[in-house]
Amino acid sequence: MRLLLVEDEARLAHALQRGLRADGFAVDVAGDGPGGLARAREGGYDAIILDVMLPGLSGYRIVRSLRQEQNWVPVLMLSAKDGEHDQADGLDCGADDYLTKPFSYVVLVARLRALLRRGAPRRPVVLTAGPVTLDPGSRAVTYAGAPVELTGREFDLLEYLMRRPDTVLTKTELLDHVWDASPQTDPNLVEVYVGYLRRKLDRSLIATVRGSGYRLVSAASGGV
Amino acid sequence: MRLLLVEDEARLAHALQRGLRADGFAVDVAGDGPGGLARAREGGYDAIILDVMLPGLSGYRIVRSLRQEQNWVPVLMLSAKDGEHDQADGLDCGADDYLTKPFSYVVLVARLRALLRRGAPRRPVVLTAGPVTLDPGSRAVTYAGAPVELTGREFDLLEYLMRRPDTVLTKTELLDHVWDASPQTDPNLVEVYVGYLRRKLDRSLIATVRGSGYRLVSAASGGV
DNA sequence: GGCCCGCCTGAGAGCCGCCTGAGAAGCTGA
DNA sequence: TCAGCTTCTCAGGCGGCTCTCAGGCGGGCC
Numbered sequence: 001m002r003l004l005l006v007e008d009e010a011r012l013a014h015a016l017q018r019g020l021r022a023d024g025f026a027v028d029v030a031g032d033g034p035g036g037l038a039r040a041r042e043g044g045y046d047a048i049i050l051d052v053m054l055p056g057l058s059g060y061r062i063v064r065s066l067r068q069e070q071n072w073v074p075v076l077m078l079s080a081k082d083g084e085h086d087q088a089d090g091l092d093c094g095a096d097d098y099l100t101k102p103f104s105y106v107v108l109v110a111r112l113r114a115l116l117r118r119g120a121p122r123r124p125v126v127l128t129a130g131p132v133t134l135d136p137g138s139r140a141v142t143y144a145g146a147p148v149e150l151t152g153r154e155f156d157l158l159e160y161l162m163r164r165p166d167t168v169l170t171k172t173e174l175l176d177h178v179w180d181a182s183p184q185t186d187p188n189l190v191e192v193y194v195g196y197l198r199r200k201l202d203r204s205l206i207a208t209v210r211g212s213g214y215r216l217v218s219a220a221s222g223g224v
Numbered sequence: 225m226r227l228l229l230v231e232d233e234a235r236l237a238h239a240l241q242r243g244l245r246a247d248g249f250a251v252d253v254a255g256d257g258p259g260g261l262a263r264a265r266e267g268g269y270d271a272i273i274l275d276v277m278l279p280g281l282s283g284y285r286i287v288r289s290l291r292q293e294q295n296w297v298p299v300l301m302l303s304a305k306d307g308e309h310d311q312a313d314g315l316d317c318g319a320d321d322y323l324t325k326p327f328s329y330v331v332l333v334a335r336l337r338a339l340l341r342r343g344a345p346r347r348p349v350v351l352t353a354g355p356v357t358l359d360p361g362s363r364a365v366t367y368a369g370a371p372v373e374l375t376g377r378e379f380d381l382l383e384y385l386m387r388r389p390d391t392v393l394t395k396t397e398l399l400d401h402v403w404d405a406s407p408q409t410d411p412n413l414v415e416v417y418v419g420y421l422r423r424k425l426d427r428s429l430i431a432t433v434r435g436s437g438y439r440l441v442s443a444a445s446g447g448v
Numbered sequence: 449g450g451c452c453c454g455c456c457t458g459a460g461a462g463c464c465g466c467c468t469g470a471g472a473a474g475c476t477g478a
Numbered sequence: 479t480c481a482g483c484t485t486c487t488c489a490g491g492c493g494g495c496t497c498t499c500a501g502g503c504g505g506g507c508c
Contacts, residue, residue: 034407040251139392152435
């Protein structure tokens with residue numbers, strides 16, 4: 001079993017590499033983002049262990065690039081931040097599992113083995129909610145079968161909503177995840193973009209939960 | 225000259241890739257059988273270097289599948305086993321040449337060049353997208369039936385786009401595959417060449433996906 | 449029913465990504 | 479060596495996208 005470890009903290013990288021080798025894995029190490037992405041693109045790995053905070057290119061962006069290129073190698077993400085950004089961020093980008101630093105080595109290996117058992121047969125996912133489909137790979141959206149043109153921000157927002165259908169999402173949460181914005185950003189921004197989506201898609205697709213936030217209705221009527 | 229290297233030993237793959245690049249080839253790498261077959265099916269390679277022992281799908285079966293699908297791309301096979309299976313096995317399956325590990329890099333390149341000189345015996349594939357046709361064999365392009373003169377780079381870019389119609393391709397990916405360039409190359413280069421193609425072909429053939437990249441529209445109108 | 453506050457929306461400013469023309473550098477063949 | 483072509487670089491400009499702002503609507507509480 002061949003692994004790619006992308007980790008910039010040399011001490012941790014070294015320790016992991018030694019441990020994993022002792023456990024029978026072949027381990028290659030990349031120390032920065034661009035290098036990691038390049039190695040990952042070359043293929044040949046049964047799984048990739050990926051730190052989030054990397055010089056040059058974040059782990060998030062690496063996974064997103066790989067998935068966009070139809071590369072479905074299993075990815076286990078490591079994050080030092082357990083509050084600011086959360087699991088969902090990593091999983092959104094297309095990672096398969098997530099571990100928060102500090103973690104136990106035993107847990108890492110267990111999760112890794114689970115990933116490898118599962119393998120990489122994941123097909124490119126297309127999200128669906130009522131008459132709306134969204135393909136993260138080609139960044140294409142259709143409504144009732146017809147293609148819909150969305151801007152980048154509109155697409156990101158819709159994707160985030162569609163990954164959590166029927167859940168109330170606060171504006172703060174959306175600002176944080178879709179915009180990567182500071183907490184004091186005007187929440188009106190979200191309202192504006194929800195308005196854009198409603199106009200381009202379906203007025204009833206995104207329900208307002210007054211005082212709380214918004215909720216994507218997965219069983220949208222499709223009428224007008 | 226574009227090569228596909230299917231090899232699961234990451235270290236060997238990496239070394240070969242580096243060497244071949246230095247020798248002027250553009251090299252894509254696949255690390256397992258199914259991945260290699262998929263990449264090979266996409267076409268666009270002047271030759272394929274194929275390991276016999278691969279996870280998921282043996283090199284033999286890959287060649288057999290390709291030949292069954294009328295894909296006559298030159299294949300050079302690599303095998304670690306020099307006794308159990310022999311040259312005849314590989315050549316029977318439809319490979320064009322055969323090398324036993326360990327081999328000298330110089331020999332590999334020599335055999336490869338011989339293969340490339342010989343070329344693929346039959347090239348039945350012609351790519352089509354709306355009013356545009358592209359023949360990888362003769363490197364000829366037509367628009368609405370009339371021949372169009374493209375430079376080398378223009379042709380390579382168009383071919384890459386036409387092999388992945390309706391998919392968003394980032395500038396980085398295009399630079400990587402069409403130019404075989406380092407990641408820090410100015411992405412404007414892609415913009416310029418997309419502009420050239422649009423001018424020579426159809427303005428609407430290649431859609432800009434702002435913030436993401438470009439997408440070849442397979443159902444282009446053909447108008448104008 | 450009246451008021452407050454949260455949400456909606458139209459208009460517009462600023463910015464950034466993309467497009468393009470011009471030209472330098474490199475390559476090829478005569 | 480030179481001409482012609484291709485490839486690539488650079489800078490200027492345009493336009494779409496993002497975000498801000500202010501005014502209006504309406505739901506909910508009293």
